[in-house]
Amino acid sequence: MKIGITCYPTVGGSGVVATELGKLLAEKGHEVHFITSSLPFRLNKVHPNIYFHQVEVNQYSVFQYAPYDIALANKMAEVINREKLDLLHVHYAVPHAVCAFLAKEMASHPVKIVTTLHGTDITVLGYDPSLKEAIKFGIEKSDAVTAVSDALILQTEELISPRKTIQTVYNFIDDRVYYRRSVEELKKSYGIKEDEKVVIHVSNFRAVKRVKDVVDVFHRIQDEIPATLLLVGDGPEKSSICQQVRTLGIDKKVKFLGKQDNVEELYSMSDLKLLLSEKESFGLVALEAMACGVPCVGTNVGGIPEVIVDGETGYIRPLGNIEEITKASLSILTDDEKASIMSEASIQRVKEEFHALKIVGQYEDIYFELVNGE
Numbered sequence: 506m507k508i509g510i511t512c513y514p515t516v517g518g519s520g521v522v523a524t525e526l527g528k529l530l531a532e533k534g535h536e537v538h539f540i541t542s543s544l545p546f547r548l549n550k551v552h553p554n555i556y557f558h559q560v561e562v563n564q565y566s567v568f569q570y571a572p573y574d575i576a577l578a579n580k581m582a583e584v585i586n587r588e589k590l591d592l593l594h595v596h597y598a599v600p601h602a603v604c605a606f607l608a609k610e611m612a613s614h615p616v617k618i619v620t621t622l623h624g625t626d627i628t629v630l631g632y633d634p635s636l637k638e639a640i641k642f643g644i645e646k647s648d649a650v651t652a653v654s655d656a657l658i659l660q661t662e663e664l665i666s667p668r669k670t671i672q673t674v675y676n677f678i679d680d681r682v683y684y685r686r687s688v689e690e691l692k693k694s695y696g697i698k699e700d701e702k703v704v705i706h707v708s709n710f711r712a713v714k715r716v717k718d719v720v721d722v723f724h725r726i727q728d729e730i731p732a733t734l735l736l737v738g739d740g741p742e743k744s745s746i747c748q749q750v751r752t753l754g755i756d757k758k759v760k761f762l763g764k765q766d767n768v769e770e771l772y773s774m775s776d777l778k779l780l781l782s783e784k785e786s787f788g789l790v791a792l793e794a795m796a797c798g799v800p801c802v803g804t805n806v807g808g809i810p811e812v813i814v815d816g817e818t819g820y821i822r823p824l825g826n827i828e829e830i831t832k833a834s835l836s837i838l839t840d841d842e843k844a845s846i847m848s849e850a851s852i853q854r855v856k857e858e859f860h861a862l863k864i865v866g867q868y869e870d871i872y873f874e875l876v877n878g879e
């Protein structure tokens with residue numbers, strides 16, 4: 506099949522999922538055309554089935570705002586016609602689903618549209634009256650719509666009420682990349698002692714990720730046991746988090762690692778992952794940790810409980826309940842047998858429910874049904 510993929514190419518879960526999907530589809534023999542504003546950052550591999558089409562935006566001085574959405578739709582239509590695409594799979598409702606519909610109308614070659622909702626395109630932008638109708642329109646005009654969790658479907662129905670069936674297709678993980686490896690030397694080189702437990706948090710440090718709660722929980726953990734906190738990522742809250750860490754006097758125990766490419770190595774030296782967000786449609790970072798055998802404690806928010814199974818692969822606790830989250834975390838960090846059972850259960854759950862081949866197969870079924878009417 507010839508598949509066009511549009512996503513936000515910069516760092517972010519939706520771009521990661523879209524790019525990894527494209528790479529796997531190419532491996533399975535499909536011809537994949539990325540149509541994006543720049544080269545997707547995870548597109549780090551040359552493959553004869555992968556093509557990249559950059560959207561160029563006209564900066565003519567009359568425009569108060571450069572017309573990116575029109576340029577994207579134009580590029581989509583150009584690629585549909587020239588490459589004879591069977592379908593466009595767009596990730597993130599705005600503007601991508603609307604641009605895809607516009608491109609379909611412009612193109613002379615017939616094409617189907619699949620839209621995947623990732624979260625903030627609904628849970629944040631769906632509240633914005635300047636975008637709400639456009640999001641609904643994009644969803645309703647798509648030939649098939651998927652969401653990354655059941656919780657996101659519910660939220661979409663509550664907020665937007667589109668006249669469209671949406672199906673859950675979970676995010677996935679490539680276990681050739683995400684698996685637990687031996688990283689004793691790396692751990693040593695970070696100055697982490699053998700008896701120290703390592704807690705990890707990975708995010709874009711936006712307010713919704715509640716990194717402050719992560720630090721508060723860790724503050725209590727390190728009062729009880731020797732521990733190090735790895736904070737991976739960067740974003741708007743980082744400066745205030747640095748300040749919080751200094752004020753609490755735990756700066757020697759918290760490592761701000763910034764953005765990192767090979768997080769699987771960092772997960773491999775971790776004993777616990779904290780994902781304490783107030784909005785999270787899925788929580789791809791939890792899945793990455795689980796694939797590397799790291800039990801997770803997460804909040805009872807959005808799709809997180811669909812990923813972390815309470816009491817089996819970690820714990821689900823109420824948003825903002827620092828005491829309960831600390832208790833749950835310590836119960837894993839101080840009980841090696843429990844930690845090992847949860848680590849194994851995490852790896853197993855990823856293999857059974859979120860394996861790349863299983864999920865890519867679900868997307869292919871949707872594609873084939875639309876294109877061949879199967």
Ligand code: GMT
Nearest residue numbers: 517518519623624784785786787788789
């Ligand atoms: O989490 C973010 O802030 C980035 C955001 C994005 O749009 O890339 O991630 C969303 O999509 C990911 C991939 O499907 C999900 O794993 C994240 O849970 C989701 N983020 C939120 O819902 C806040």
